[in-house]
Amino acid sequence: MAALVEAAFPGEPLYRDYAPTGFQRPCNLLEISGGKIFPNFGCGTVELRPQFTLTTFVPVDAYSHGDAGELTRRQMILLGLFLPGYVKVKDRAPHVLDEGEMENGLDYAAVTVTLSYTLARQEFMELHQRPDMGALHIRQEVATHD
Secondary structure (H helix, E strand, O other), X not given: OHHHHHHHOOOOOEEEOOOOOOOOOOEEEEEEEEEEEEEEOOOOEEEEEEEEXXXXXXXXXXXXXXXXXXXXXXXXXHHHOOOOXXXXXXXXXXXXXXXXXXXXXXXXXXXXXXXXXXXXXXXXXXXXXXXXXXXXXOOOOOOOOO
């Protein structure tokens, strides 16, 4: 999804999960804002429905107000990223489940969408398996104060 946003707004920063204090404008923010999981016990599959929020920011004036027309234009571009009905992610194509919820503020505009893709149960379990750390050596020191 990040690649789609970067292609739509070339040269602009794309922040992930949070925008730092004093962030550069114009820019975009990509966040995982929720999701659901649906195990299908009969078929041995797991359907994942992650929810993403894409927020776009424009330069602001002395009162922290952005250009409303530019915000709307940028919001429509973000919404348009989901019009094909799917998003290509490596070898998968998660389906877009909803049209996208829109939210507007004085200096931002956001689009929230829910995607859906299915994994085999074993493939899902592999996502949770962490590599073995091997040997872990801990050194403890005790300090006493008289």
